Amino acid sequence: MTLAKKDVLEMESLSVEEIETILDTAETLKEISTRPIKKVPTLRGKTVVHFFYEPSTRTKISFEIAAKRLSADTVSISASTSSIVKGETLVDTAKNLEAMNPDAIVIRHSAAGAPHLLARLVEASVINAGDGMHAHPTQALLDMMTIREKKGRLAGLRVAIIGDIAHSRVARSNIVGLNKTGAEVILAGPPTMIPMGVETLGAHVTYHVEEAIKDADVIMALRIQKERQQAFVFPSEREYSQCYGLTEKKLVGAKGDVLIMHPGPINRGVEIAPEVAEGPYSVILDQVTNGVAIRMALLYLLLGGPR
Amino acid sequence: MTLAKKDVLEMESLSVEEIETILDTAETLKEISTRPIKKVPTLRGKTVVHFFYEPSTRTKISFEIAAKRLSADTVSISASTSSIVKGETLVDTAKNLEAMNPDAIVIRHSAAGAPHLLARLVEASVINAGDGMHAHPTQALLDMMTIREKKGRLAGLRVAIIGDIAHSRVARSNIVGLNKTGAEVILAGPPTMIPMGVETLGAHVTYHVEEAIKDADVIMALRIQKERQQAFVFPSEREYSQCYGLTEKKLVGAKGDVLIMHPGPINRGVEIAPEVAEGPYSVILDQVTNGVAIRMALLYLLLGGPR
Amino acid sequence: MTLAKKDVLEMESLSVEEIETILDTAETLKEISTRPIKKVPTLRGKTVVHFFYEPSTRTKISFEIAAKRLSADTVSISASTSSIVKGETLVDTAKNLEAMNPDAIVIRHSAAGAPHLLARLVEASVINAGDGMHAHPTQALLDMMTIREKKGRLAGLRVAIIGDIAHSRVARSNIVGLNKTGAEVILAGPPTMIPMGVETLGAHVTYHVEEAIKDADVIMALRIQKERQQAFVFPSEREYSQCYGLTEKKLVGAKGDVLIMHPGPINRGVEIAPEVAEGPYSVILDQVTNGVAIRMALLYLLLGGPR
Numbered sequence: 001m002t003l004a005k006k007d008v009l010e011m012e013s014l015s016v017e018e019i020e021t022i023l024d025t026a027e028t029l030k031e032i033s034t035r036p037i038k039k040v041p042t043l044r045g046k047t048v049v050h051f052f053y054e055p056s057t058r059t060k061i062s063f064e065i066a067a068k069r070l071s072a073d074t075v076s077i078s079a080s081t082s083s084i085v086k087g088e089t090l091v092d093t094a095k096n097l098e099a100m101n102p103d104a105i106v107i108r109h110s111a112a113g114a115p116h117l118l119a120r121l122v123e124a125s126v127i128n129a130g131d132g133m134h135a136h137p138t139q140a141l142l143d144m145m146t147i148r149e150k151k152g153r154l155a156g157l158r159v160a161i162i163g164d165i166a167h168s169r170v171a172r173s174n175i176v177g178l179n180k181t182g183a184e185v186i187l188a189g190p191p192t193m194i195p196m197g198v199e200t201l202g203a204h205v206t207y208h209v210e211e212a213i214k215d216a217d218v219i220m221a222l223r224i225q226k227e228r229q230q231a232f233v234f235p236s237e238r239e240y241s242q243c244y245g246l247t248e249k250k251l252v253g254a255k256g257d258v259l260i261m262h263p264g265p266i267n268r269g270v271e272i273a274p275e276v277a278e279g280p281y282s283v284i285l286d287q288v289t290n291g292v293a294i295r296m297a298l299l300y301l302l303l304g305g306p307r
Numbered sequence: 308m309t310l311a312k313k314d315v316l317e318m319e320s321l322s323v324e325e326i327e328t329i330l331d332t333a334e335t336l337k338e339i340s341t342r343p344i345k346k347v348p349t350l351r352g353k354t355v356v357h358f359f360y361e362p363s364t365r366t367k368i369s370f371e372i373a374a375k376r377l378s379a380d381t382v383s384i385s386a387s388t389s390s391i392v393k394g395e396t397l398v399d400t401a402k403n404l405e406a407m408n409p410d411a412i413v414i415r416h417s418a419a420g421a422p423h424l425l426a427r428l429v430e431a432s433v434i435n436a437g438d439g440m441h442a443h444p445t446q447a448l449l450d451m452m453t454i455r456e457k458k459g460r461l462a463g464l465r466v467a468i469i470g471d472i473a474h475s476r477v478a479r480s481n482i483v484g485l486n487k488t489g490a491e492v493i494l495a496g497p498p499t500m501i502p503m504g505v506e507t508l509g510a511h512v513t514y515h516v517e518e519a520i521k522d523a524d525v526i527m528a529l530r531i532q533k534e535r536q537q538a539f540v541f542p543s544e545r546e547y548s549q550c551y552g553l554t555e556k557k558l559v560g561a562k563g564d565v566l567i568m569h570p571g572p573i574n575r576g577v578e579i580a581p582e583v584a585e586g587p588y589s590v591i592l593d594q595v596t597n598g599v600a601i602r603m604a605l606l607y608l609l610l611g612g613p614r
Numbered sequence: 615m616t617l618a619k620k621d622v623l624e625m626e627s628l629s630v631e632e633i634e635t636i637l638d639t640a641e642t643l644k645e646i647s648t649r650p651i652k653k654v655p656t657l658r659g660k661t662v663v664h665f666f667y668e669p670s671t672r673t674k675i676s677f678e679i680a681a682k683r684l685s686a687d688t689v690s691i692s693a694s695t696s697s698i699v700k701g702e703t704l705v706d707t708a709k710n711l712e713a714m715n716p717d718a719i720v721i722r723h724s725a726a727g728a729p730h731l732l733a734r735l736v737e738a739s740v741i742n743a744g745d746g747m748h749a750h751p752t753q754a755l756l757d758m759m760t761i762r763e764k765k766g767r768l769a770g771l772r773v774a775i776i777g778d779i780a781h782s783r784v785a786r787s788n789i790v791g792l793n794k795t796g797a798e799v800i801l802a803g804p805p806t807m808i809p810m811g812v813e814t815l816g817a818h819v820t821y822h823v824e825e826a827i828k829d830a831d832v833i834m835a836l837r838i839q840k841e842r843q844q845a846f847v848f849p850s851e852r853e854y855s856q857c858y859g860l861t862e863k864k865l866v867g868a869k870g871d872v873l874i875m876h877p878g879p880i881n882r883g884v885e886i887a888p889e890v891a892e893g894p895y896s897v898i899l900d901q902v903t904n905g906v907a908i909r910m911a912l913l914y915l916l917l918g919g920p921r
Contacts, residue, residue, distance in 0.1 A: 045651030
């Protein structure tokens with residue numbers, strides 16, 4: 001199996017077949033991480049550059065582990081320690097990286113569209129590890145893998161996404177991906193956090209969290225990302241938690257086999273109560289485990305074949 | 308040889324037999340670092356996470372080199388560039404790391420007990436690379452390896468530890484480890500730097516450095532760690548140096564075959580005079596070399612066997 | 615082929631034969647970076663320490679990729695996250711690194727001469743990745759490789775170097791290297807940026823950039839490095855650009871087969887116009903590609919043989 005494209009930039013440009021190929025491949029590769037020797041030689045001699053303009057640990061480590069378990073060589077650039085960034089345009093940085101013959105560049109950037117610009121400029125495969133408020137396709141893919149793994153399918157499921165939809169690249173990528181694969185998406189959150197026109201992406205909107213929870217097969221709580229908001233668009237964390245935080249009390253009305261998800265890192269007691277995050281319905285750590293598998297799958301599908 | 312435990316957190320929980328196994332293994336593995344090809348495939352496909360909440364270079368590089376010479380894959384997290392740390396509890400960080408299936412996590416943390424908490428939460432082996440003022444077991448083990456290598460034994464030796472005992476995890480781990488293996492430990496330093504009740508760990512205390520030096524087989528000068536002190540508990544560096552600094556003059560009364568040790572990095576002219584640090588009795592660089600061997604031994608003993 | 619020396623510190627200490635050996639080796643190794651599997655086992659089990667006291671991304675990544683494509687193990691120290699640097703002399707740091715048995719140390723340092731000090735203290739090979747305003751030999755070597763590759767020779771060519779000669783380790787290393795291999799070097803720039811007595815290195819000086827451009831086979835624009843200047847020694851960037859910036863207009867008088875070079879990163883529109891940097895005469899990205907090859911060659915020649 002390969003992916004007949006150079007880059008993975010957003011869910012919009014992946015077909016249903018491509019999404020299924022990625023999920024199937026990830027399921028196969030997941031087993032490698034449980035072996036005593038967690039390593040296959042598939043990408044030996046490939047160079048993967050991890051280019052993180054925004055701070056990140058979870059995603060960066062997940063990508064690094066994925067690359068290393070496939071035997072790729074990795075080099076890292078982070079904005080904070082990087083002179084390449086200072087006074088140099090992304091265009092020049094891209095061309096310079098390209099000149100060193102990397103096979104893939106994994107990029108996280110605060111500017112929406114940066115990975116797309118990079119992809120146009122380089123022959124290397126580009127994987128978007130999160131760009132501004134735009135897209136985070138590997139997060140959506142690992143979420144979809146986790147749902148499919150637990151529920152056996154995506155089509156026909158109801159997925160509630162709760163929280164700050166407007167500032168969330170995770171929500172956006174999930175809405176698009178889930179919609180493509182036949183799941184129904186319901187969004188709930190404070191009116192200030194629901195962008196106008198989001199229904200055009202194929203999601204329903206409600207301002208009543210209980211309504212979203214009631215028939216959901218999956219409930220995804222989003223992280224309140226203060227660092228991405230101009231001003232905190234809700235009176236207080238406490239009030240947010242009371243209205244929209246996932247608590248055991250609110251889940252009384254949920255289905256008996258509901259899945260609770262969160263992209264992490266968690267603000268405990270704000271968007272999700274600790275007893276819910278660690279409760280029997282939570283698949284939050286499965287998401288993390290599947291993150292490594294999804295990233296292995298993408299690197300394998302983009303670089304593994306005879307390009 | 309293996310170690311019948313998951314973690315190495317402090318000297319208190321290692322038996323004499325386990326300490327000897329570690330030292331014996333380190334002696335065997337030490338030779339690898341002198342080969343033209345400094346690498347064995349023992350830990351191929353193992354994932355070692357280096358998780359340093361406190362700045363460190365010496366210890367981190369020593370661990371990284373150790374892991375790589377055993378062919379393990381390594382990924383690093385440092386507090387300064389890490390979003391995983393911000394607003395996330397150590398408990399959540401631990402569970403997230405665990406979900407990526409690492410084989411070992413090497414942790415340095417400013418909070419005493421952090422490695423123990425981590426160890427309880429993860430299946431991966433945890434190695435304490437220094438926690439607050441509590442423990443630094445790999446430093447004690449490399450010190451003991453160096454003494455045994457030079458003196459042929461530990462039992463019956465007199466080891467003087469001089470300086471800021473109260474704030475030193477190095478001192479604490481050495482006192483416990485040396486005591487277990489039958490060495491006698493004498494502590495000397497300003498009264499403000501000797502914690503009350505330290506004798507219960509099995510050490511003698513003197514406030515006269517000459518007395519500690521006189522019959523010592525080994526003299527270990529501790530680093531004055533201003534960053535770890537609330538207030539500098541001595542009038543001045545110059546005065547400290549005159550009273551407690553290891554100078555050639557003070558060593559006139561020492562044994563002819565005394566060993567001079569220091570955990571590094573050295574404050575030249577404060578706790579140790581340059582001519583002593585580089586003098587004929589100094590084994591300070593042997594300590595550094597043995598540090599790589601001890602860390603190789605721990606990774607090998609914890610991960611190498613069929614767990 | 616090997617290099618009968620331990621270190622590469624500056625162009626002054628390389629003979630013409632050694633320079634040719636390095637360029638020939640780099641030409642041979644360059645091909646590896648274009649293979650599907652970009653890796654050879656030559657330096658398996660060698661430990662290369664990248665020790666960057668000054669921020670750098672381009673050069674650091676180039677060295678890391680070079681080391682990894684030769685299968686060496688790499689560890690990195692950067693000044694910003696490094697406790698080894700704090701309160702420790704370079705002498706102590708050097709001895710400590712040495713005690714961990716590295717095979718090579720690549721060092722960038724703001725102090726001229728730091729790599730030479732390091733080289734005297736350690737048995738490991740030392741490669742200077744740029745020291746203060748003194749030397750940047752790997753940059754000169756990759757520049758010379760690029761010229762030789764495009765022109766077939768170095769001897770007899772005229773190379774114009776334009777800009778801030780006084781603060782440029784790139785200029786200094788190129789002047790020395792090009793002079794040795796029989797190329798003629800013409801320097802042009804504002805009088806405040808041309809150091810007195812630079813002719814003794816074997817270069818001609820002109821204050822008229824058109825004169826330097828006229829008969830040049832190669833034109834090298836230097837980066838305006840504000841961070842390395844006590845005070846900006848020119849009224850404004852705009853004025854600098856008008857007088858010394860490489861524009862299409864200024865190049866009207868140039869040879870039809872001139873090569874345009876720049877060590878990067880580019881200040882677009884200051885020392886070089888975008889249309890020139892990306893124009894048909896530009897070999898700026900070839901320089902980056904050859905940088906990996908030159909660093910592979912040095913690591914191979916210093917570490918690959920039976921030392």
